[in-house]
Amino acid sequence: MATFEITTRSIKGDLKTDTMILNMGPQHPSTHGVLRLELVVDGEIIVDVIPHLGYLHRCFEKHAEQMTNYQQVIPYVDRMDYVAAMGNELAYVLAVEKLMGIEVPERVQYIRVIMAELQRIASHLLAIGTYGLDLGAFTPFLWCFREREKILDMFEITCGARLLYNYIWIGGLSHDLPSDFGKKLKDFLKTFPKALKEINDLLTYNKIFIDRTANIGVLPADVAINYGCSGPMLRGSGVKFDLRKNEPYLVYDRFEFDIPVGEGKMGTVGDCWDRYYVRVREMEESLKIIEQAWEQLPAGDVHAAIPKKARPPQGEVYFRTENPRGELGFYIISDGHSSSPFRVKARAPSFVNLSVLPEISKGYMIADLVAILGSVDIVLGEVDR
Amino acid sequence: MKEYFKNIFVALWTILVGLRLTFKHLFVRAVTIQYPDVKLKLPERARNRLYVNIDDCIGCKQCEMACPVDCITIETVKALPNEDLGVTSTGNKKRLWVTKFDIDISKCCYCGLCVYPCPTECIYMTDVYEFSEYNRHSLIYHFSNFTPEEAELKKKQVEQFELEQKMKKAVKPVEQAVANNPANPEEKS
């Protein structure tokens, strides 16, 4: 538990002022899950923020050790960041495949890229929609979810589930793409840019929204790197670092796409608007990746490299991928003779990104805290695992 | 000064753009459907409630081992040699009585991991998603055809049979020895 100090301050005369402790409790409409924020406020200005975590702790890492094989851990991994489950599965499966030294067929890699990028779009849509909702704009939320439905429909015809997929398996995929996937994908690629433009017109460039988010929660680049932030938090501060370009995994090195970076267009570099805008631009880039991947998709068998029993040799591996929220890493220790992992540690991006919250919200008002928290884009399932 | 007026104009302009957009959306057809009067047809791979075709189950317990949340409980009893359980629809010969096949659907995480290892494809996920119950215990689905008493009976029969077999095996070498050496049954030939 973090400790806090109540500061007393005396101004001219005999007036003594105190800071007040306000609790933004676990149940709250704007905290994106069960997060308790203890605010130490001086009037309206925030002096300190102490996040209290653990309300959604489900002992994922302990569960992973008790499973009978590596395959059974995948539904648990899904449920960490339940908003962007494909990314979680991908990171875990790539870690295990690296440990076992499995080479997956090209078709599997392309399909994984398509799924991961679709999931990135879906996750950013949710982030943008709920961010508008926190600030009082009710309509973009529903428009974002309308678009997200189309993506979830595509996932449902492929693997049968809309939110927690169990689709990316060690060595391949659970199902190949169905026959109507191509048509749905093409329709989506055609209609999504228009919908994104509408959401931009309504929310991104709205002067009131810009006033609420520009110059708020400024995260300097060196602070971001020191705290270990990743994903749009880091890129919003101007640091051009994306694991898909810097440490390419799967077939990302075959695609042409840009890494959007915050440039302080509406305020300072690294403010909330920059982080939000990085997410909007990332969706456009993901569209490009999906188009290229779909064109280059080779034929093949998605079940070819799936091992009968996943029994990795003794060793340890740390593999990191670019999740929509940042860098998701899995550290897996295998003891060679058992078919279940010895230790699985998940480095969740939201957990690390949340640690920077006290730093960037000092000196702003309580009403700004909601904007700052929304721009960090946390999912409590990931923070608490 | 110029900033000041520019801010006002930008604010008014973006508000007007937003208003035009929302006004346009007033006339767009709604994308929602009137559930429960209208229900969407789920795709064929949809993973919802589990179903077990118990006639096809050979009692291999692969699904029980594959489940990550241990929601399937299976108990089997070996069939006696004179009992013929028949053949599953996929051609596998059944050798075990499945006396208990319980799925606690409230624990199930709908991952589908139990479906893939089944050799006869008797367990699969249907598209039923409206199965809420008033009583928590009604969510434990019993797929086996055996009542608990019948299961007990079957188990006793098998135990009895095994006991008889053991007795027969114990008697057999003695008989053999007697046949070989009628004078001294204890002496082995």
Added chain:
Amino acid sequence: MTELLNMLIASVIPLLFILVYAIVILWTEIKVASHVQDRLGYMYTGGFHGWAQPIADLLKLLSKEHITPANSDKILFILAPVIVFAASYAAYAALPFTSTFIAANLNVGVFYIIAITSFVVIGILMAGWSSNNKYSLLGAMRSVAQIVSYEIPTALSILTVVIVAGTLNLQEVCEAQKGGLFNWNIFKYPPFMFIAFLIYFVASLAEVNRTPFDIPEAESELVAGYHTEYTGMKFAMFYLAEYANMFLVSGIAAILFFGGWNSPFGEFMSGPAWGVFWFVSKGLLFVFLQIMLRWTLPRLRVDQLMYVSWKVLTPISFANIMIVGLWAILK
């Protein structure tokens, strides 16, 4: 005796109007919100698109228990919603619904309306204070600060119209705009009357606590609004008062700037009965605009709200009124 009867009829008709209008506008708001968001909204109660839902909501609110917080100031607690609604309702007395019906034909109609709507502030403060809840008090104080700050641009833009019309009597302001669309006040002294209308509209949005100025009543980021502790009919009074206020300010905008009960076609479609139709539809048009703005824009932060009032609206309305005044004198 006839005096009394006249007074009774004159006071009941606006009340009936408010009640019927509130039911209609509750349904309209949610339906507009739903269709803007590409969904259907009310569909069930009563059959066709859930037209009976507001009535069902009203019955539900009527049947709820009246919970009074433990250490609250009971008298103030009960009085607050009454005052808020009464203030808004009392202002309807000076609204000319048509050329022959105005509940109280005051010679200082404009002044009376501006004064009476300040009563709402007292009601809100009473509600926040008597709830014995730290957060309600904060919410109420914010709301009071908001309403009081935005009174000034409202009053100044109304004064602009008074300069143009030369009278404070609302009935005469309407009479002076006879003669068709281009005789309306908004087209006089272009574009300053239009600027006055814009200022009035934005300021009146803040008076009514509507988005983008709905800090006091939205599930505001940290605290709940001044009417958290209210249940049942008391809460319904606050709700009703808000919608009544919405129509009030829209009606005033219609009267002052858009010709009131005058028909835009001059003589065609005019007359006492048509007057009601034109007045109510103009009022409803502005209410519709307020509803659309709620579902389009995000919320302003409290200090940004104050900035808009004191540093944008007030100086501009001052400049406006001086220019219009000079122009009117020099004409």
